[in-house]
Amino acid sequence: MNARLAARDLACRRGERLLFCGLSLACEAGDALHVAGANGIGKSSLIRILAGLLRPFSGTVEREGMIGLVDERLALDEALPLGRALAFWESLDDSCDTGRAFDLLQLAQLMDVPVRYLSTGQRKRAALARLLNSGSPVWLLDEPLNGLDRQAQAAFEALVAQHCQGGGIAVVASHQDFALPSPRRIDLAEYVA
């Protein structure tokens, strides 16, 4: 798995407000990074900048390897059964062996349920299943534990550890504690402009 994620001297402005500046980070294969900070400090913006969905006010981001993003937006068709909604992304990702992720996240029995009937935690698990099946080496996770019960949280933390052991990169933005294999932490409060 060839993965690298590096950012230099990032600054982020939303509207008239400079959220953070002077932030640099570098992740090589196998690295895990926990981005911490209070609500509204710019964790989600940082994740979107790293993903290339938001332009930084200044600074550069270099990426190697496909990005997998999980944020609060599900991007699954609400009216479709979960299995078919996920199948669209699987066809784009050329995923194989999708059953493993569904077993790990206990989604197998929900495949016939329309997405709009799923609970918050079940929706989150569906987004995580898409992430697993996409096979992307760089994981950008925005509050991935929100809505998950304790058992699912532990299962997902184990999955992240496994991903990093296999040479992947995980960047987790969360105000909660997240058990990472070799915990590196960035506290956004130190970069507030």
Next chain:
Amino acid sequence: MIASLLRRDLGLLLPGGRGGGGVLPLLFFLAVAMLYPFAVGPDAQLLARTGGGVIWVAALLAAILPLEKLVSGDLEAGVFDQLHLRGVSEELAMAVRLLAHWLAFAPLLLLATIPAAALLGLGEETVRTVLLGLLAGTPGLAAVGLAVAALTAGLRGGAALAGLMVIPLAVPILIFGAGALARPDPSALFLTGAISLGLVALAPFAAGAAIRAAREG
């Protein structure tokens, strides 16, 4: 990849699809054709002379109805973000959606033109000109609609605004498309087609840029 996108978009937009309301523009179109004779009276000559134009106006207004759900739902759900991360550019996603939008709305509109023409008592020659004109003009209407739907997707009251924005942009298509009815030669039809193709070429780029701009908002 394009096949997957097109299949999903068609599932969303086709009548009876998940987007819902696919038949509504059609019923609206037929309703206008049905109401017009009630409003102006049963003068067959007047109806035959003005009916072609009425069909064009009805088609233009019917093209506005599906715009509400064309882009905004997927924008809010983050579908375009996930596509972007998989290397599908916004322009490609919009080009595919344009094709799906046209397929979901134009062929049925052309079919509905035949009963509408019967309600207005149009002659055979006029019906043919209207059908050819709509065939040439609907891609352009779909393109304008898509670009405007993408521009207004993130806004509150975007659907109503989209309707107002489509009308002036669609006027050239209407002028030449309906203008073909008043001329014996097909030059106006060719111009309609030319305008349509120009709009079809531009729309994916305009709509793609609008989606990228919405991310920054």
